Amino acid sequence: MSLNKFALYVHIPFCVSKCSYCDFCSFVPKNEQVSAYLQALNAEIKAKGEFYKNYQVTSIYIGGGTPSILPKNVIFEILKNIKTNFKISGNSITIEANPNSFTLEKAQEFKEAGCNRISFGLQSHNDEILKILNRKHNFQDLVNAVNYAHKVGINDINVDFMFGVPTQDLEDVKESLNRVTNLDITHISCYGLILEPNTPLYNEVKNKELQLPSDDECVNMYDYAVDFLSKHGFFRYEISNFAKKGYESVHNKNYWARGEYLGLGLASHSFIKGVHWHNTSNFNKYLSTPLNCMENIEPETLKTAKEETIMLALRTEKGLNIQEYNKKFQSDFLKEYKNTISKLSTQNLITIKNDYIKINDFNISNAIIAEFF
Numbered sequence: 001m002s003l004n005k006f007a008l009y010v011h012i013p014f015c016v017s018k019c020s021y022c023d024f025c026s027f028v029p030k031n032e033q034v035s036a037y038l039q040a041l042n043a044e045i046k047a048k049g050e051f052y053k054n055y056q057v058t059s060i061y062i063g064g065g066t067p068s069i070l071p072k073n074v075i076f077e078i079l080k081n082i083k084t085n086f087k088i089s090g091n092s093i094t095i096e097a098n099p100n101s102f103t104l105e106k107a108q109e110f111k112e113a114g115c116n117r118i119s120f121g122l123q124s125h126n127d128e129i130l131k132i133l134n135r136k137h138n139f140q141d142l143v144n145a146v147n148y149a150h151k152v153g154i155n156d157i158n159v160d161f162m163f164g165v166p167t168q169d170l171e172d173v174k175e176s177l178n179r180v181t182n183l184d185i186t187h188i189s190c191y192g193l194i195l196e197p198n199t200p201l202y203n204e205v206k207n208k209e210l211q212l213p214s215d216d217e218c219v220n221m222y223d224y225a226v227d228f229l230s231k232h233g234f235f236r237y238e239i240s241n242f243a244k245k246g247y248e249s250v251h252n253k254n255y256w257a258r259g260e261y262l263g264l265g266l267a268s269h270s271f272i273k274g275v276h277w278h279n280t281s282n283f284n285k286y287l288s289t290p291l292n293c294m295e296n297i298e299p300e301t302l303k304t305a306k307e308e309t310i311m312l313a314l315r316t317e318k319g320l321n322i323q324e325y326n327k328k329f330q331s332d333f334l335k336e337y338k339n340t341i342s343k344l345s346t347q348n349l350i351t352i353k354n355d356y357i358k359i360n361d362f363n364i365s366n367a368i369i370a371e372f373f
Contacts, residue, residue: 003056003087006272007254010078011265012064013037013283016101020134020204023196025267025281026065033283038074040290041265042081047291048264049085052272056089057082058259059251062115068097068106076113083114092250094119094158099141107148117249118149119158119189125176129165132201132210139179146183156247158187163221165193166201166210173221174228181232186247190225191240192218219363226362237317239362256312274300302329310372315365319351319358333357340371 014029014037029037060082067075075095082088094117095110102120110118124130125139142159149157159180163173180188195202195212204210213221226236234242238256241249254261263270267281280286280293300308306329313320325333334341341357344350349368351358359368 003054003089004260005056005058005089006052006260006262007059007061007251008057008082008086009251009261009263009268010041010060010062010082011263011268011279012062012067012070013266014064014069015066016069016098017134017136020132020201021193021196021199023199024065027283034071036287037266037283038078040287041078044264044290045078045081046085048262049082052086052262055262056087058090058254059092060088060090060094061251062093062095063119064096066098066101067095068101072105073109075115076109079113079115090250092117094249094251096121097145098135098137099145100137102145102148104148104151107152107154111152111154116154117156117158118154119160119187120145121160122176122180123160123162124165124168124172125179126168126172129168129172132166133162134200142180143183146185150184155184155186157183157185158189158249159183159185160189160191161225162191162193163225164213164218166205166212168213168221170217170220170224173224177225177228181229181234187241187243187249188229188234189241190222190229192222222363235317239315239365256316258309258312274305276300305329306331307373311369314357314359314369314372317358319356322352322355322357337372344368344371 011025013026014034015026017028018026060079062075062078079093093115095115096119097106098121120142121135122139122142123133123135127138130138146157149155161176161180195205201210205212229242230236233244235245236242237248238252241252243249260272261270262272263279265279266283266286267279269276269278275297277294277297280295286293309325309328310320322333325331341350341352345352349360349364351360359365
């Protein structure tokens with residue numbers, strides 16, 4: 001019997017401080033919250049491992065929050081528990097870390113636990129911009145962290161970079177990218193800031209205490225990043241993701257291909273057998289019922305499955321494979337979206353070649369993708 005496959009995500013909701021732009025389920029823990037959470041998480045790992053015993057895990061991603069702030073040996077124990085209770089077929093294990101909470105000791109622990117990829121949240125080299133974002137590190141912390149990772153033999157390293165931040169200009173972007181690409185890393189995630197309602201940064205912009213760069217400035221920042229990174233060996237394979245050859249994120253590629261995934265921990269999302277759901281984001285509820293905390297259980301419809309397939313595929317550099325779409329949905333994509341394709345082709349916004357349809361200008365990708373819906 002062949003086993004089904006999914007990617008595994010583990011959420012660690014704890015941070016030393018809350019970033020001003022962040023609306024993720026994360027917070028600064030109090031007293032016994034960390035140990036109580038880990039107890040609940042490990043119970044969920046054991047139970048879900050038994051429930052999904054007919055699945056193989058193709059990749060593991062430990063995110064947050066800031067997993068690197070956990071006490072010594074906790075990550076080791078979490079991964080040991082996962083390996084005991086799940087069938088692991090893939091060898092990609094990523095962990096997120098903030099540069100200032102990543103020590104040589106942490107690097108060694110993560111390596112011994114099986115982590116072979118690290119994602120560092122930098123966002124900017126500029127201390128003033130980091131202050132606006134309420135980040136607690138500086139660029140030298142990242143340099144040190146990358147060196148620690150290499151020292152223990154973890155050589156697959158991502159750095160998160162953000163553009164479109166208040167007070168940021170093109171020169172800031174140039175300097176950040178220049179410094180980051182001089183490090184020995186394999187992957188860069190380059191995200192435009194999204195102002196989420198009710199975050200401190202959202203309120204500061206709304207109250208005109210801070211001003212965002214203009215849309216044109218953001219377009220210039222992104223276009224510069226694409227061109228600069230390409231010249232330095234980082235090729236875009238998804239709107240916001242750039243990798244050296246062979247170092248694309250295995251875990252994230254599964255999301256964009258609409259592969260199945262299981263989320264473990266507070267507020268984590270899952271997609272299995274055509275059903276989307278997420279765990280509760282209520283901390284006390286998760287602690288009391290980690291094995292029964294699913295919310296917003298939504299079986300997909302044919303319409304939502306098609307739309308999600310199109311949306312995710314068109315975010316990638318390769319685009320949507322028309323033959324795969326037709327086979328999956330017993331459909332004819334070119335007939336189904338004939339009018340939309342004709343309109344976008346006439347405006348030179350999409351290209352169809354070798355059974356793939358792809359977007360020509362990622363700066364207006366949302367508007368282009370919306371045309372299909």
